Amino acid sequence: MTNIRRTLTALGLAGAAAATMFTTAPAAHAASGGGCGNWPSWEVRACISVVSNGSVVADGYLNASVPGCARISVALIDRSGSTLRSTQISCRTGFLAAVGEPAVGGRTYYSRIRVWNSSNTIIAESTSPAQYT
Numbered sequence: 001m002t003n004i005r006r007t008l009t010a011l012g013l014a015g016a017a018a019a020t021m022f023t024t025a026p027a028a029h030a031a032s033g034g035g036c037g038n039w040p041s042w043e044v045r046a047c048i049s050v051v052s053n054g055s056v057v058a059d060g061y062l063n064a065s066v067p068g069c070a071r072i073s074v075a076l077i078d079r080s081g082s083t084l085r086s087t088q089i090s091c092r093t094g095f096l097a098a099v100g101e102p103a104v105g106g107r108t109y110y111s112r113i114r115v116w117n118s119s120n121t122i123i124a125e126s127t128s129p130a131q132y133t
Helices: 003-023
Strands: 044-050 055-062 071-078 083-089 099-102 108-116 122-127
Touching (some): 055 071, 055 108, 071 099
Parallel strands (some): 044 122
Antiparallel strands (some): 044 055, 055 099, 071 083, 108 122
């Protein structure tokens, strides 16, 4: 192979690599995980998801009355267990309140539902699967 041919081949390969580098879009940063936790005691179920506007939302369900229930808390928490957003609601069955905030890429979120009695003791709790953003 002549020197000119080698040089042209090398330039062609370098040009193709550069073209690929500038035309290939970076990988999208998609959310994964989420969903609802299993039905533990008292049929309380914490759920988490990322919605279409990019917010991460914690919510849940209470499928049966909890004897001794005084209030329910629904919280959006991070991997360390720190509460990012929360709300307190009265005892009821069915869909519970939703709390959320804009999702930050690279974070891990959870939903946590706690049922409290009148002595301010947790009597039932559920945590969702991890929501990765």
